[in-house]
Amino acid sequence: MYVLGIETSCDETGVAIYHSKQGLLSHFLYSQVAMHNDYGGVVPELASRDHVQKLIPLVKQALTEAHTPSATINGIAYTAGPGLMGALLVGATVARSLAWAWQIPAVAVHHMEGHLLATMLETPAPQLPFVALLISGGHTLLIRVDAIGAYQILGESLDDAAGEAFDKTAKLLGIGYPGGAKLAQLARQGQPVYKFPRPMTDRPGLDFSFSGLKTYALNTWQQSAQSEQDKANIALAFEQAIAETLTIKCKRALQQTGLKRLVVAGGVSANLTIRSALTKLTEAQNAEIFFPRLEFCTDNGAMIAYAGCQRLLANQQQDLAIVTKPRWPLTELAPLSLLP
Known part of the structure; x- marks a missing residue:
């Protein structure tokens, strides 16, 4: 066909x-x-x-x-x-x-x-069932996938999606559009000066909340010397907070479902820091991970x-x-x- x-x-x-x-x-x-x-x-x-x-x-x-x-x-x-x-x-x-x-x-x-x-277009393609993390500008979802169309929502964002939080934080810092990609690029120049909170990881459950992170980033920026290095340091701390939060939630989802396959897709799945963190997680959990190619x-x-x-x-x-x-x-x- x-x-x-x-x-x-x-x-x-x-x-x-x-x-x-x-x-x-x-x-x-x-x-x-x-x-x-x-x-x-x-x-x-x-x-x-x-x-x-x-x-x-x-x-x-x-x-x-x-x-x-x-x-x-x-x-x-x-x-x-x-x-x-x-x-x-x-x-x-x-x-x-x-x-x-x-x-x-x-x-x-x-x-x-x-x-x-999208990962079904890759070789090898993931076998069902699997846990999927969908991270984009409009959605952050953890899903149990048993078949095409057979989806169980395990967790979702209660406010800003991960990609939306990236874009809004970039705008608050004056980084420009498209914010998420530019913030991630700037984070490569950052130094580990700040540590941002990992929202909703201190309680059980698989839901997400990223709205407070952008406020935390803005407050940190306003209290800094507002140099270009400060901006890069904040970008790094923000990106690390998102990556670790997603990793903690994915670990819980794999343990909760007992599944050993994690599929990560959506626009934010192109972020190299997030890819690296989730890859290390699955290696530690003796699980498989699948990403779509960047394009x-x-x-x-x-x-x-x-x-x-x-x-x-x-x-x-x-x-x-x-x-x-x-x-x-x-x-x-x-x-x-x-x-x-």
């Missing part, structure tokens, strides 16, 4: 062609970071307009790169949520229109399920194509109505067995 995947949930336009037997055939991504940089964050209206301009050319490019004419495509997968309403509508409208014109099925894909399954940590069409392909193989599809879900709990998804 040849599947066209379309991702337009926020500020990246992603398109990919995936084959159920041959694997990923092509994928292209256009990032809007440069455009939104002037505003210090994503402007939803501008994001939607840019998706309109970039999506169809990327679809044509992906088909050409995969040597796959449109008549060969068997199904279309598109991100229906969560995300920005306008951005989601662009992808959903194009996907449903192409599916109608080509007379093939289309399936709505949950954005976070796409991230969760698949951010939003992309490949993960949507893969996730959609599995659901299309299970005969799931949407009708002609164009439906998007800016808010869409992961637990609402229908479970299905992982198909070969």
Whole structure:
């Protein structure tokens, strides 16, 4: 089965062609970071307009790169949520229109399920069941995954997600946009002068709270000499606090479930300090760890194509109505067995 995947949930336009037997055939991504940089964050209206301009050319490019004419495509997968309403509508409208014109099925894909399954594009891919840590700008989730769609939420952020805390802290320190990546880069120049709290690790449970960390960072900055070295030191302390908090919670999740596989995905999973800390954890726990390649940590069409392909193989599809879900709990998804 040849599947066209379309991702337009926020500020990246992603398109990919995936084959159920041959694997990923092509994928292209256009990032809007440069455009939104002037505003210090994503402007939803501008994001939607840019998706309109970039999506169809990327679809044509992906088909050409995969040597796959449109008549060969068997199904279309598109991100229906969560995300920005306008951005989601662009992808959903194009996907449903192409599916109608080509007379093939289309399936709505949950954005976070796409991230969760991104490691399935790697070799080796993780075997089910496993514990998944999804860390992005909008979500911090610990999930027990028994099958595609069979998700049990073990813990979640009660306020700011990890990526959101990175971005907000970067903005408070005047680091710029995209904040999380720039803060992590600055942290490499930092010295271990400060030690920030590890929120909610002194009590049982698997939920997260990162809102207080950005306040702690701001107070530390205001009380410092506000030199560039102070800024780097604070960035390092903040990053270390996030990494150790995630590590403590993942250790608890592995022990609680008795599972020996940890999947880490989402935009923040590209952070090298977090990757290193979680890798050391799994080595100490005699467990396996799986990350998507760096290019698949951010939003992309490949993960949507893969996730959609599995659901299309299970005969799931949407009708002609164009439906998007800016808010869409992961637990609402229908479970299905992982198909070969």
